[in-house]
Amino acid sequence: MTTPEFTTALLHADRQFGVEHGGIHKPIHTSTQYGFDRVEDLIGVFQGTLKGAYSYSRQGTPTTAALESKLAAMDEGVGAITFATGMAAITAVFLTLLKAGDHVVSSQFVFGNTNSLLGTLGDLGVTSDKVDVTNVANVEAALRPETRLVFVETLANPATQIADLEAIGRLCRDKGVLFVVDNTILSPWLFKPKAVGASLVIHSLTKSIAGHGQALGGVVVDTGLFDWQGYPNIAESYRKGDSRQWGLTQIRKKGLRDMGATLSAQHAHAISVGAETLALRMDRSSATALELARLLESHPAVGRVFYAGLESHPQHRTAQRLFRSGSWLLSFELRDSSDCLPFLNRLSLPIKSTGLGDTRTLIIPVAPTIFWEAGAEVRASMGIADGLVRVAVGLEDPADLLGDFRQALGG
Structure with missing residues (x-):
C-alpha cells in the first residue's frame, strides 16, 4: 500500500x-500509577533505560x-x-x-x-x-x-x-x-x-x-x-x-x-x-471565511478587512505561496466605530464569545476585551484599532452566515 x-x-x-x-x-x-512485576523494570523507568513504560501520569x-x-x-x-x-x-x-x-x-x-x-x-x-x-x-x-x-x-x-x-x-x-x-x-x-x-x-x-x-x-x-x-x-x-x-x-x-x-x-x-476531521473542518471554515471577507470588503459600511486570503492583505503573496488557504480567522473595522457594538448585537448566528476554533462562529470586539489589559500602546503596535472586530468562522452553512452579516450591516 x-x-x-x-x-x-x-x-x-x-x-x-x-x-x-x-x-x-x-x-x-x-490510572495515575503504574505497576511492574520486576523492581528492576521500575528502576529502569526512572533511569530512562526502559522505554515505552509509564511511572506516573504527570509525565504522560x-x-x-x-x-x-x-x-x-x-x-x-x-x-x-x-x-x-x-x-x-x-x-x-x-x-x-x-x-x-x-x-x-x-x-x-x-x-x-x-x-x-x-x-x-x-x-x-x-x-x-x-x-x-x-x-x-x-x-x-x-x-x-x-x-x-x-x-x-x-x-x-x-x-x-x-x-x-x-x-x-x-x-x-x-x-x-x-x-x-x-x-x-x-x-x-x-x-x-x-x-x-x-x-x-x-x-x-x-x-x-x-x-x-x-x-x-x-x-x-x-x-x-x-x-x-x-x-x-x-x-x-x-x-x-x-x-x-x-x-x-x-x-x-x-x-x-x-x-x-x-x-x-x-x-x-x-x-x-x-x-480526525481537521482537514475537512479547515477547508470548510476557510472557504466560508474567504466568502465572508469578500462580502465585508465590498460593503460600504466596512472600512478595513484583515484576511490572508484577500489580495489586499499585505502578506497575501506569502500566504498564497506557503498556506493551503487563509484559515478561519479574520477581523475587520466598521467605518463608523460607534456602530460596532450595536452591529454585534444585531447578529444572531455568531456567538459573542471569547475563544477560537469552534464549530460555531465566534465574534468579539478586540480592544475592550481580550486585549484591554495590554493597554493602548501595545494595541497600537499590534495594529489593533479600538473598533476592531475578530471573527472565528465556524461550520455554519455559508448562505446563513453571510445572510446574517448582510442584515446586521444593513443590507
Missing part, C-alpha cells in the same frame, strides 16, 4: 500499533502518548509532548530552555497572554525584543550574542499579520538560533512550519486541531532540524542517546515532571477524535 494521505493516516493512526480489545479508538487510560499516559504520536506525524516531527493548554506548552519551552541572561526575539504581534508571559520572563532575567516579523531585517537587527530563540506566530491573532517565515528560518539556521513557531491558527493541514526550517512547533490544541470547543490542550513538536548538541542550556543528564531527543527530554522532564502542566487523558482522547 502507498503512503496514506493526511486524513487517512489520521483516521487509522490509533490502529497502527494495535488497540486494546479490538477497539477502533485508543481507550482513555485514567498511554492516551497522551497515542495523541503525541499523531501530532508528531502531522507535523513531520521526531517527537511531541502534550500539555494541559497551549499557554502551558509555550511556558514550558521558555522556562525549560532559557536561563537568566538569555535573550529572545519575538513577534510584536503575539497573542496577548504570550506577550504577558514575555514580561514575566523579564522579571526572571530573560530579556526580549518584540519586533515586526513581517520583515526579516527587523529580526536580524534584534539578534544578540545571547539570543537563544526567535518566536513567531504563523498567522497573528487578531490582525492576521504573517511573519517572513522563510527568511527568518534561514536566518535562524545560519545563526544557530532556535526557531520556535506557534502554528495554532493554521494547523498542520494548512501549513507545516518544518517547511521553513522551524525547530519547534507549538499548537494550542484547543483551537484548530481539537476544533469543537470542548477540550483544552497544547503541544510542542520537535521537527528534528535543530542540532541540540550545540545548544548550551541542555542539562548534562539529558545529553545522552539520540541528540535529536535532547530538547524534548528536557522539556518533558522539566515542563511535565517538575511543573505539572499535564494534559488529562480525557481531554487527550477528545482532541485525538477531533483531530
Whole structure:
C-alpha cells in the first residue's frame, strides 16, 4: 500500500500499533500509577533505560502518548509532548530552555497572554525584543550574542499579520538560533512550519486541531532540524542517546515532571477524535471565511478587512505561496466605530464569545476585551484599532452566515 494521505493516516493512526480489545479508538487510560512485576523494570523507568513504560501520569499516559504520536506525524516531527493548554506548552519551552541572561526575539504581534508571559520572563532575567516579523531585517537587527530563540506566530491573532517565515528560518539556521513557531491558527493541514526550517512547533490544541470547543490542550513538536548538541542550556543528564531527543527530554522532564502542566487523558482522547476531521473542518471554515471577507470588503459600511486570503492583505503573496488557504480567522473595522457594538448585537448566528476554533462562529470586539489589559500602546503596535472586530468562522452553512452579516450591516 502507498503512503496514506493526511486524513487517512489520521483516521487509522490509533490502529497502527494495535488497540486494546479490538477497539477502533485508543481507550482513555485514567490510572495515575503504574505497576511492574520486576523492581528492576521500575528502576529502569526512572533511569530512562526502559522505554515505552509509564511511572506516573504527570509525565504522560498511554492516551497522551497515542495523541503525541499523531501530532508528531502531522507535523513531520521526531517527537511531541502534550500539555494541559497551549499557554502551558509555550511556558514550558521558555522556562525549560532559557536561563537568566538569555535573550529572545519575538513577534510584536503575539497573542496577548504570550506577550504577558514575555514580561514575566523579564522579571526572571530573560530579556526580549518584540519586533515586526513581517520583515526579516527587523529580526536580524534584534539578534544578540545571547539570543537563544526567535518566536513567531504563523498567522497573528487578531490582525492576521504573517511573519517572513522563510527568511527568518534561514536566518535562524545560519545563526544557530532556535526557531520556535506557534502554528495554532493554521494547523498542520494548512501549513507545516518544518517547511521553513522551524525547530519547534507549538499548537494550542484547543483551537484548530481539537476544533469543537470542548477540550483544552497544547503541544510542542520537535521537527528534528535543530542540532541540540550545540545548544548550551541542555542539562548534562539529558545529553545522552539520540541528540535529536535532547530538547524534548528536557522539556518533558522539566515542563511535565517538575511543573505539572499535564494534559488529562480525557481531554487527550477528545482532541485525538477531533483531530480526525481537521482537514475537512479547515477547508470548510476557510472557504466560508474567504466568502465572508469578500462580502465585508465590498460593503460600504466596512472600512478595513484583515484576511490572508484577500489580495489586499499585505502578506497575501506569502500566504498564497506557503498556506493551503487563509484559515478561519479574520477581523475587520466598521467605518463608523460607534456602530460596532450595536452591529454585534444585531447578529444572531455568531456567538459573542471569547475563544477560537469552534464549530460555531465566534465574534468579539478586540480592544475592550481580550486585549484591554495590554493597554493602548501595545494595541497600537499590534495594529489593533479600538473598533476592531475578530471573527472565528465556524461550520455554519455559508448562505446563513453571510445572510446574517448582510442584515446586521444593513443590507
